Amino acid sequence: MSAIEIHNLSKSFGKVKALDSVSLSVERGELFGLIGPDGAGKSTLFRLLTTLLNPDDGSASVDGYDIVKDYLSIRSRVGYMPGRFSLYPDLSVEENLNFFAALFGVTVEESYDLIAPIYSQIEPFRTRRAGKLSGGMKQKLALSCALIHRPSVLFLDEPTTGVDAVSRSEFWDMLAGLKERGITILVSTPYMDEASRCDRIALCNEGHILGIDTPQNIVEKFDSPLYAVRADNMFTLLESSREVQGVVECYPFGEVHHLVASNDFDVKHYKEALNHIENLTITPTQPTIEDMFIKLMKR
C-alpha cells in the first residue's frame, strides 16, 4: 500500500478550478516533490490531504485512511507545515514545542531523538518568543513542531520560499535526514532547481499535473535539440534568434539563452543568419527540469 493515493481529486473555489482531476501516488519512505508556481494548486492539495478541506470530486487516502471518512485518524498520523508561519508568536520556542506535544498526547522527550538534528540548532534560543525569531529559525521550529508526534507522513508546503540559496540547501539536507528515518515526505516548491533533491516529482501548473517521474527521467523525455547561445548583446540575440528558421523558442537561461530547435534547424544557417551579432557562440546543451516545465506549459 502506498503512503499517499490520490484519484481524480478536484476542488474549486467559486469559478476557479484549483485542482482539476489530479491523480498520483507516493510510496512509503519516498521524498516526493510538487514543483510549480503560485496558483498550481499545491496548497489546495495539501489542505485536502491534511483533511482541512473536503474535495468536490475524486478520492484520496493517506497512510491507508480515507481523507473524508477517516479524517480523525489521518490528523494524528501526519505532520503539516503550512506555507505561512503558523506557530504562536507570543509563546516561546519551548512553549510552542510543548504545546504541540501536549495536543498530540506525547512528550518532547519521547520524540527528542527524531527532532534533535533540527531542534538542537534553535535550542539555545528556547526562551525567546517565536515571533522574534529569524525566518530560518522559525522554519526550524515549525518543522520540529510538525515532527513532535512522530508522523508517518510529513507535508511541507513551500518550506523554502523566500529563503536564500544556502539556507535552502541546508533545509534539503535536513529533509534527506528525515527520509533516512523512514518518514514519507510530500514537499512543494516553486524553485525548479530543488527538484533534483527529490526521489520523484510532479510538475504542477494551474490545477493540473504536467508530468510525474524521477527528476532524471523527466529531463530525458525532453525530445528536441537544445542549444546554449550567447553574444555581447544578449537582448538583441534573443530577439534575432526567434526570427531564424528552425528556432522553436529562445529564452534567457542564466548567463546564456536556451534555444529549442526543430529537426530542420541548421547551426551553420543560424550563424550565417546572425552574422551581424558580435561574439556569437552556440553549443549543444543538456535540458533541465525548467526547460521541460516550459515545454510542457506551452503544450
Added chain:
Amino acid sequence: MSDIVISVRELTKCFGDFAAVDHISFDVRRGEIFGFLGANGAGKTTAMRMLCGLSYPTSGSGTVAGFDITKEGEQIKRHIGYMSQRFSLYNDLTVWENINLFAGIYGLSKADTESRATELLERLNFTSERNTLVGSLPLGWKQKLSFAIATIHRPEVVFLDEPTGGVDPITRRQFWEMIYEAADGGTTIFVTTHYMDEAEYCSRVSIMVDGKVCALDTPARLKQQFAAESMDEVFRTLARGAQRGE
C-alpha cells in the same frame, strides 16, 4: 542629469549596537540592471529601505536620483519606482482605477495621468482591459501592469524587491525581457532576487554578507574572481562565510 543614479558612501544603519548595514559604498549608473544579492539577514532590506527614503542612515552619506538620503526621504519616495511581489496592485480595482490611484499618489496631474495611462495601455496592448478587475487578469499581465504602473511617473530608478517570487518560468522570463527593455531605454533597475539564474541577467551584481558588500562586479568577472562556474557558486562561496545568523 548625472550618469550616477545611486551613490552611497560608508552607509550604515545600527539598531542598538547591531550594525544591520555596515559601511557600504557603491555607485549605480544610469541604465544599469543592478542586482542586489545577499543571504537572509545580510542587511539587504535595511539597505533598500534607506535607498527608498523609508528610513535614515545612522551614518554615511548618499544620493538617490539626485536627492540626499540623509534628509530628503520624502523627495526620494516621489522620484523612484517600487515594486515587490508581495505588494503590487489592488485586485478589487480595475486596471484604470489602479493606474489612477498610483498616478495620484505620485502626484501626477489629471491631464498627465490621462495621457500617460492611454500611452501605457496602448504600449501593453491593454486598451480593451481598461475596465477589467485586476484580480481577474492572468499573472503575467498583472506583473507587466504592475511594472508599468511603478514607472508611470517616469522615475530615474526603479526598485524591484523579489519581483518574480513564485512566478512560473515563462512569466518570469517575460518579466525579465521587460526589464531589459526598460534598461535599454535608460531606466535604472535595482533588483533583489533569490533566483541565481536571474543574477546572471544583471549588468553588475553586489553580494552582501553580514551587513557589508563583500563582492561587486559584472557576473562574468565575479565568476572569474571566485573561479566559479555560475553565480550560484559565487553566492554559496560568499554566503557560507557569513558569521551572523539571520
